[in-house]
Amino acid sequence: MLLKKLIAGIGLAALVASASAGGLESLEAFVMNAKSGRAEFTQTVTSPPKEGQTVREKVSTGTFEFQRPGKFRFDYKKPFVQNIVADGETLWLFDADLNQVTQRKQAQALGSTPAALIASAPDLKALQADFALESAPERDGLQWVKATPKSRDGQLQSVQIGFQGDSLAALEILDSFGQKSVLKFAKVEVNASLPASTFQFKPPAGADVVRQ
Template sequence: MKAFASFALCCALIAPANAAAIAQLKAFVAGTKTLSASFSQTVSSKNGQEKASGQMEIQRPGKLRWTYTQPYEQLIVGDGKTLWVYDKELAQITKRNQAGTLGSSPAALLAGSNAIERDYLLREVGRQGAVEWLAATPRKGDNTFDGIKMGFSANQLVEMELTDSFGNVTRISFSNIRKNPPLTASHFSFTPPKGVDVVSE
């Protein structure tokens, strides 16, 4: 199962560090213009588990860069209009319309506008250790994900849990989080390498 199938992800009003999850989400969204973090991802399905890790950067609105380094190399770049998925192992690039691909997915929440309460019903689901959790249920039935949980600590998104329509569960943990680092526009542009097939969808 390739990481893009479950690729996802969210994105500071200053809320108290120990505030409930919805207040922390709103603070995070309001104050985050750029974000970088390392991530580790586990996808659980009826076929077992697949682990992946890498680095992600976003620049709101609309720009994102996900680099998977383990167990295979894959680069996902969104420049606001086009989403490029470069699978180095297959030497293949997929080109998609970014808005149509991301829709109201968690990735769109991270890199998009402050529209989470328009697209999702939010509810608190409690505290686990130092992390406050909320559940986000899509208002539209055509969303890729049936259920989304987000965990916050000190007004930072530190964990996500995504359940898709097939029952697969993706858990993503973020570390080395940097809020509003300087990121250049060229960081979110992509030029296909020579000799690599490009498939448009």
């Protein structure tokens, strides 16, 4: 009860608002100023435990590159090789173990997705067309923005983007099934010079190509 009263207090509310105001400002600065970039990432996926089971985590690592508007790639290197490449028109997903490529039209696939938040949208207004954006309280030394898709048709429930200053630091994704994915970025290089070949993808010889 005391904690609720404290949270409701004007002083603490003002403090939270002040601390979280930087989140939206950092997102806007990142979208406006970071025209390209690269980083390393560690992704931890946590699924809701079934009754009588402990929480299970899956950890993967890789690299991330992007170029506005609409081009990016995630290269998963461990424990399994997977590639996600958006070339501006087509979204490619390659699973090396299955030797399978999934091909989708990018415009239909990216609207309300985490990739649109950090790599695809040209400005904040474009993001606000697909997401409700609000600042979230500072934690872990980062400024946060919560993005909730305006469309309820997809599996995405919410995304939180963490910034250290104007630099992208973390991404927390919660889907409608309660699965949580946390990406932490390191060695972030903003406005990196990236060759055009970075965002080109050609299905490997013999791979099964599925068009959706």
